[in-house]
Structures are given as C-alpha cells and as structure tokens.
Amino acid sequence: MTTAKSNAVQATTAEQLVSETDHVGLSRLVTEHAWRVDHGRADTVHELYVDNGVLDVGTPVRGREAIREWGRQLVAAAPWRSIRHVCANMRFVADGANAAEGTTLLTVFMVAGPGAATTVPFSVGEDHDRFVRTEQGWKLVSRRWVELFSRGDVLNLPQ
Numbered sequence: 753m754t755t756a757k758s759n760a761v762q763a764t765t766a767e768q769l770v771s772e773t774d775h776v777g778l779s780r781l782v783t784e785h786a787w788r789v790d791h792g793r794a795d796t797v798h799e800l801y802v803d804n805g806v807l808d809v810g811t812p813v814r815g816r817e818a819i820r821e822w823g824r825q826l827v828a829a830a831p832w833r834s835i836r837h838v839c840a841n842m843r844f845v846a847d848g849a850n851a852a853e854g855t856t857l858l859t860v861f862m863v864a865g866p867g868a869a870t871t872v873p874f875s876v877g878e879d880h881d882r883f884v885r886t887e888q889g890w891k892l893v894s895r896r897w898v899e900l901f902s903r904g905d906v907l908n909l910p911q
Contacts, residue, residue: 781890782839790837792827792830794822798819842855853882858875858879
C-alpha cells in the first residue's frame with residue numbers, strides 16, 4: 753500500500769462514529785429542525801441551539817435570539833407556499849464524549865411562486881453540523897448549509 757493511501761485509510765479509520773443511542777438522538781434533532789421549518793414553526797428552531805449557536809444558510813445568524821428573529825421572519829412572511837426537507841445519509845462522528853460533528857444530505861422541495869408544484873427539487877445540499885451534549889440533551893452549536901445542486905430559482909431569505 754502506498755504511503756498516501758495508507759494515510760488516507762488511517763484517517764478514515766481514526767474517526768469514531770457516535771454510539772447508536774447518540775445517533776438516534778442526533779438524527780431526531782436534525783429531523784426536528786427540518787420539521788419545524790416545513791410546518792411553519794421556524795420561530796421555534798432557536799430552541800434546538802446552544803445560546804451562542806450559529807445558523808448559516810448563506811449569511812451567518814449568530815446567537816439564539818438572532819436565530820429566533822430569523823425564524824420569526826420566516827413565519828411572518830415565508831418566501832414559499834410550501835416547503836419540505838428530506839433528510840438522508842446522516843453521519844455523525846464523535847468529538848470527545850460530549851460533542852459531535854455531522855453531515856446530512858438534504859433534498860429540498862419548494863413551491864415559491866404561483867406555478868404548480870413540481871417533483872423537481874429546489875435544491876440538494878448538505879448541512880454541516882456541530883453538536884454538544886447538554887443537560888437537556890443534544891443541541892446544535894452550528895449549522896452550515898452547503899449547496900450541491902440547484903434548479904436555479906432565486907429566493908430571498910431573511911438575513
């Protein structure tokens with residue numbers, strides 16, 4: 753085995769996936785975040801973050817109060833008629849006993865204008881998350897959206 757290939761194998765095997773129990777807890781947190789946005793409850797997403805959490809969907813929103821305001825604006829004037837997030841391929845890696853990092857593949861379906869709904873996704877991307885275990889359970893420390901594919905619609909989200 754070449755040295756470069758050997759180093760790549762060692763780096764991959766050095767990652768420690770979270771326990772099955774933690775995987776379930778983190779998956780529920782990720783799914784809850786999507787559900788709240790999809791069902792007009794974005795004004796409660798801040799509850800899933802630590803006090804100094806960061807949500808970055810293009811422009812970083814820093815702190816629970818700022819995330820609450822971001823969500824309140826979405827509820828007050830959603831830029832879509834309908835939205836659904838499909839979460840898949842969740843993978844969580846332990847970062848010590850009480851922290852983790854993860855990625856989730858998201859397929860986002862959205863109807864933003866007066867046209868008919870379509871089965872063509874609005875966007876496909878990944879959420880890159882950092883988590884910490886608190887007395888209340890797992891919370892998000894940060895979430896960063898990375899777009900992979902887009903159908904090209906323009907959408908104005910609150911900043």
